[in-house]
Amino acid sequence: MQFHYGVIRQLSELNYHLDVESKPGVYLFFHSTDGPVVYVGRSGNLRERIRNRGYAYYTFMHCNTLHEAYWYECALFHTYRPTLDNKIHPGRLEGGENDCPVCKSKNLLRQGLKKIDRQNYMEAIEEFSRIIQVSADAYFKRGLARYKLGDNHGSIQDFTQAIRIDPGFSRAYKGRGNSHYKTGNYRQAARDYSQATRINPTDASLYYNKAKAHQLLQENDIALENFKKASEFFLQRNDLSMYKQTLDQLEKLQSSQGVNYKK
Ligand SMILES: [Zn+2]
Structure with missing residues (x-):
């Protein structure tokens, strides 16, 4: 089986990887950048857990709770089981969905x-x-x-x-x-x-993402239309920070086209 990981990193450089936080999450270890997954684990403190482990490379994701981390750990454990060093099933958590x-x-x-x-x-x-x-x-x-x-x-x-x-x-x-x-x-x-x-x-983020994709395809008219829809729905659900971000994008795109944007 071939895996295509975008963000395999060197564990020895963890000190520079400040986005790995002391929060719940799951992690995968690899012996080499093009080799299979050899370890799947979870922790309530991701940064502390993956430090100084005997593996050369890692990748990770944060989770909201330890139970969520357990869910993902199990799903990933069964997916990558054939190539893992440790084939013992993840231990269950106390309480909740376990x-x-x-x-x-x-x-x-x-x-x-x-x-x-x-x-x-x-x-x-x-x-x-x-x-x-x-x-x-x-x-x-x-x-x-x-x-x-x-x-x-x-x-x-x-x-x-x-x-x-x-x-x-x-x-x-x-x-x-x-x-x-x-x-x-x-x-x-x-x-x-x-x-x-x-x-x-009515999912505002869909129009926002769609606008970004069309912008990169240089289809600015469709991008504008979608940024406008996104801004309406962000406003409707009172997400003012995304509303503002969308207006900024809209303004930038319109000024690049030489059109004045009227609020
Ligand atoms: Zn299982």
Whole structure:
């Protein structure tokens, strides 16, 4: 399996990497920049944990809580298990949502299969429908994790899977748009943002991102139109800092075109 990480860094240079904070998060270790993932871990204090470990390279993502970090750790553990040095399943946390999402869906699958064995087909369908919904969400979340870890190629695959399972999943389109944007595929990014706005037409950030993509495609008229829509929706939800940022972008783009912007 080939991995495409954008932000693999040298662990010995951690002192200069000030964006690695003393907060919850997950991390991956590598022996070389083009080698496979060899370690997956989580910590409540990412900066402290990854310091002085016996691996040459790392990548990381912050999480809001330790439980969220556990969720991602489990999803990543099962994904990269074949190449890991340590194949022991991540230990569970106390309290809260502490089931591994992958093991949980495997259990649901086993229960569904048992129902089929007992010719309990209606209940089996219910069981499998639950798994399908959970797995769209799991692909989406793993896609987010891969995106944050710099694996744009892998994140695009996961978002695509989530969309296949649930074609009305606007956040998966947005996620895939962001991944395409990161890889410089602005055309595809703009398409995904458009699709997401069809499902969720009042999400201001979609118009903002779409405007940025069209700007980079030098399609300034479409970019202007989308910045305007973004500004309206940011204002509507009272997000004044993004509202102002959007107006700044709008003004800059219009002045580059020689048009005066009237507030
Ligand atoms: Zn598991």
